[in-house]
Amino acid sequence: MDINEIKKTILGKWQSISPKVRPSNQKNENGSAKPFYLSRDFEYMAGDRFTLTIINYADPFGKIPLAKIAITGHISWEGAHSIAEGAQKVNFTADEVYEVTPLIQGFADILNQVANSGYDKWEIGKVQSIFGKTFLPFGLTERQYFKEYDLIYVFKNLLFWGVRNVDGGGFDSEENRPTNLQIPMIRLSNDSHS
Numbered sequence: 001m002d003i004n005e006i007k008k009t010i011l012g013k014w015q016s017i018s019p020k021v022r023p024s025n026q027k028n029e030n031g032s033a034k035p036f037y038l039s040r041d042f043e044y045m046a047g048d049r050f051t052l053t054i055i056n057y058a059d060p061f062g063k064i065p066l067a068k069i070a071i072t073g074h075i076s077w078e079g080a081h082s083i084a085e086g087a088q089k090v091n092f093t094a095d096e097v098y099e100v101t102p103l104i105q106g107f108a109d110i111l112n113q114v115a116n117s118g119y120d121k122w123e124i125g126k127v128q129s130i131f132g133k134t135f136l137p138f139g140l141t142e143r144q145y146f147k148e149y150d151l152i153y154v155f156k157n158l159l160f161w162g163v164r165n166v167d168g169g170g171f172d173s174e175e176n177r178p179t180n181l182q183i184p185m186i187r188l189s190n191d192s193h194s
Contacts, residue, residue, distance in 0.1 A: 001086050003077050006154055007048075014042045014159050014185035019062035022164045033167060037062065042159070042185060048075045050092065058104070065103040070127075071146070072097035078149075083162075083181060087153040094146040098131040111137065139170075149177040158184035 001009065016039040023033035037057040044050050052071045058064040071094045078089035102108035102122050111122035114136050119128055134142045148171040153160040162171065162178020171177055 001154065003088060006086070006088060006152065007044075007077075009154050010044045010152070010159060011046070012043065013188040014040075014044075015188050016040045016185055017183060019057055019060060020183045021060060023166060035060075040185060041188075044075070048077070049073070049096075050075055051097075052092075055103075066107045067103055068101040070097060070099040070101075073145075075152075081151045081153070081177075083151065083179060084153050084155070087151055087160075089177060090150055090152050092148045092150055094131070096131075097129070098146055099127050099129050100135075101125060101127045148172070149174055151178055151181075153181060155184075157187055159187070160184045 019037045019039050021035045021037055024036045026034045028034055037060050039055050039057070039062060041053040042050065043052075050071075050073060052069075054069040054071075055062070056066045056069070058066050071092075073092060073094040073096050076091045076093070078091060081087040081089045100111075102111060102124055105124055108122040108124055111119075115122070115130075118133055120126070122128065130138070130140060132143050132145075134140060138146070140146060150171050151160075151162045160181040163180045163182035165171075165176060165178065169176060
C-alpha cells in the first residue's frame with residue numbers, strides 16, 4: 001500500500017487486544033527496566049488528526065488502573081520504514097490536547113509530590129491538562145509539544161506501531177525511532193470524523 005491507501009485503511013477507531021507490557025525508564029535494583037502495563041484506544045481522522053487514550057495499569061492483566069492519558073494531535077508521514085514492506089515512519093505530535101487523570105490514590109499522591117507547580121491538587125478522577133506545561137513525570141517542559149518518532153504498519157486489518165526500546169527510552173528523536181513492531185491494535189470501526 002502507498003501512503004494514501006494506508007491513510008484510508010486506518011481511518012476509524014482501533015483498540016489494544018489486551019494490556020501490553022512496556023519497559024519504563026525507571027530501574028529495578030539490579031539495573032533492569034521496571035515494567036509497566038497499558039492499553040490504547042486510537043482514532044485516526046481526516047486531515048492526519050488522531051486521538052489516543054492510554055490507560056496505565058499496575059498489573060499485567062489490567063485489573064488495577066493507575067492513570068488515564070488523553071492526547072489529540074497530528075501525524076506527519078516521514079517515508080518508508082525498513083521493518084516491513086509498506087511500513088511507514090510517522091511522527092505523532094500532541095499539538096491539541098494532552099490530559100492526565102489519576103485513577104488510584106497512590107498515583108495522585110505521587111503527582112502531588114512531583115507535579116504540583118502550576119497544577120491543582122491531583123485527585124482520583126480529576127482531569128488536568130498538561131498541554132504546554134512543565135510535567136516532570138513525562139519529561140515535558142513549558143511550551144513544548146509532546147512528539148514521538150514512531151512507525152505505522154498495517155497487516156490483515158491489524159494496526160502496528162513500534163515497540164518501545166528495551167532500555168525504556170522514548171521515541172524522542174529520529175535516532176530513537178523504533179526498529180521492531182509491538183502487539184497490534186484491532187479495528188473497532190471505520191467511522192471517522194472529518
